[in-house]
Amino acid sequence: MTRVAFLRIAVAVTAGVIVSTAPGSGRADPEAAPIFVTNVPAGYRDWRLISVAHEEGELNDIRAILGNDIAITAYREGKLPLPEGAIIARIAWRHVPSEENNKVFGRAQSFVPGDPPPWYLQFMVKDSKKYAATGGWGYAQFDKDGKSGPEKDLKACFPCHQAIKARDFVFTRYTP
Amino acid sequence: MTRVAFLRIAVAVTAGVIVSTAPGSGRADPEAAPIFVTNVPAGYRDWRLISVAHEEGELNDIRAILGNDIAITAYREGKLPLPEGAIIARIAWRHVPSEENNKVFGRAQSFVPGDPPPWYLQFMVKDSKKYAATGGWGYAQFDKDGKSGPEKDLKACFPCHQAIKARDFVFTRYTP
Numbered sequence: 001m002t003r004v005a006f007l008r009i010a011v012a013v014t015a016g017v018i019v020s021t022a023p024g025s026g027r028a029d030p031e032a033a034p035i036f037v038t039n040v041p042a043g044y045r046d047w048r049l050i051s052v053a054h055e056e057g058e059l060n061d062i063r064a065i066l067g068n069d070i071a072i073t074a075y076r077e078g079k080l081p082l083p084e085g086a087i088i089a090r091i092a093w094r095h096v097p098s099e100e101n102n103k104v105f106g107r108a109q110s111f112v113p114g115d116p117p118p119w120y121l122q123f124m125v126k127d128s129k130k131y132a133a134t135g136g137w138g139y140a141q142f143d144k145d146g147k148s149g150p151e152k153d154l155k156a157c158f159p160c161h162q163a164i165k166a167r168d169f170v171f172t173r174y175t176p
Numbered sequence: 177m178t179r180v181a182f183l184r185i186a187v188a189v190t191a192g193v194i195v196s197t198a199p200g201s202g203r204a205d206p207e208a209a210p211i212f213v214t215n216v217p218a219g220y221r222d223w224r225l226i227s228v229a230h231e232e233g234e235l236n237d238i239r240a241i242l243g244n245d246i247a248i249t250a251y252r253e254g255k256l257p258l259p260e261g262a263i264i265a266r267i268a269w270r271h272v273p274s275e276e277n278n279k280v281f282g283r284a285q286s287f288v289p290g291d292p293p294p295w296y297l298q299f300m301v302k303d304s305k306k307y308a309a310t311g312g313w314g315y316a317q318f319d320k321d322g323k324s325g326p327e328k329d330l331k332a333c334f335p336c337h338q339a340i341k342a343r344d345f346v347f348t349r350y351t352p
Contacts, residue, residue, distance in 0.1 A: 045225075045352070052228050052240050054271065057285040064228050064240065093351060095230065101347060104339040109233040113351040163280040171277060175269060175289040176221070 036154045037125050037140030041068070044089040044123070048072045051175040054095060061092040062113055065172045070126075081136070081168035086126040088170065092117055116144040119153070124170065134158040135169045212330050213301050213316030217244070220265040220299070224248045227351040230271060237268040238289055241348045246302075257312070257344035262302040264346065268293055292320040295329070300346065310334040311345045 047066035054062050067075060071086040093113030101110035121142040128136035139157035142148055161169040223242035230238050243251060247262040258264075269289030277286035297318040304312035315333035318324055337345040 047224075048222055049225055049240055049242065051289055052238050052269075053274075053289075054230055054238055054287040055285050056287070057283065059285065062228050062230055062238075064225055066225065093228075098229075100340075104336060104347075107233065109231050109235065111230040111232070112349075113227055113229075160280060164276075171280075173288075 036148070036151075037123055037138040038148060040121065040140075040142055040146050041087050041089065041123055041125065044068075044087070044121075045091075047087075047089060050075060050088065051172050053172070055092075056095075059092075059117075059119075060095050061117055061119075062095040062111065063090055063092040065090050075174040082126050082170065084126055084128060088124045088172065090122040090172075092119060092122075118143050120144045135161070135165065137161070137169055212324070212327075213299055213314040214324060216297065216316075216318055216322050217263050217265065217299055217301065220244075220263070220297075221267075223263075223265060226251060226264065227348050229348070231268075232271075235268070235293070235295075236271050237293055237295075238271040238287065239266055239268040241266050251350040258302050258346065260302055260304060264300045264348065266298040266348075268295060268298075294319050296320045311337070311341065313337070313345055 044066060047068050050065040050067045050072070052062070052064050066089040068085075068087045068089075070083055071088055074080075074082045074086060094115050094117055095111050096114030097108060098110040098112040101112070102108045119141055121140075123138075123140040125131070125138040125140070126136055127138060131138040135158065137158075139154055139161075140148065141153055141157075148154075158169075161171070164171060220242060223244050226241040226243045226248070228238070228240050242265045244261075244263045244265075246259055247264055250256075250258045250262060270291050270293055271287050272290030273284060274286040274288040277288070278284045295317055297316075299314075299316040301307070301314040301316070302312055303314060307314040311334065313334075315330055315337075316324065317329055317333075324330075334345075337347070340347060
């Protein structure tokens, strides 16, 4: 056996060991893999702005999309897929008219954040090994009290995001 | 003269010199005072989020309101009036439907930032001396190329903000 061939086998074995001990890594079985993020990422409210959006219909919300430093840097450099460690935070509030602003403006035109809806916080956390079963992203949803779930909503995240696989499963574009 | 007394006088004189050389400081004459901010505050796109809003009608925009560290800290502590050095940035984009998102969702509900409007950037800069004629706030508006004005729009800022003098002339509330 040549030295190069030996090294190749050694690397392959080591990689195999890592894969088999990391929880869920490399496995595509969504029952086994931890596809959901269970804790609110620390400090997200201090992160920088990626963009904003407004959803009509049942959602009826106005939302801000923030990114941690890894996400913001990659977005600004136009890098896709987003690198390991990137986290995207989405904060939503009910889209409500501002009587206060409208009174000053003399017309009904202004909408501001109202109460937090049940889907107040959502996160996407990039960890290609941990969340291999869902495109390398872990998904999370929390209400205003930091309560996670419900699971049926979380299970709906990845199937919907799969439609934009070419953009690394991320809907939001960076808005300068 | 004691050393302490001497230091007190020295500090007072130094402060006096600084005040008297700062342009427009302490003057309430709107013709003489620089009521408009002439340069885009550096680094504003990295500031933290105060809130978001949506304006219908002629404006037809979706907007993010960011604050520098002084502004964010004061907002979070519920401090009014906002302290010297506070700067509030308002970025607006045309409120446009996202065909891309709607296609995935299977219904027309999603609105995202479009092109920057002529009123792309607005700022309020707190400097009670420099902007004494306009409630301690200097106002600014810039288009996407960083061009200031037009002056008639800038002159309309303060009269409108006067309606919310009790809230230190600031429309936007902090949204957690």
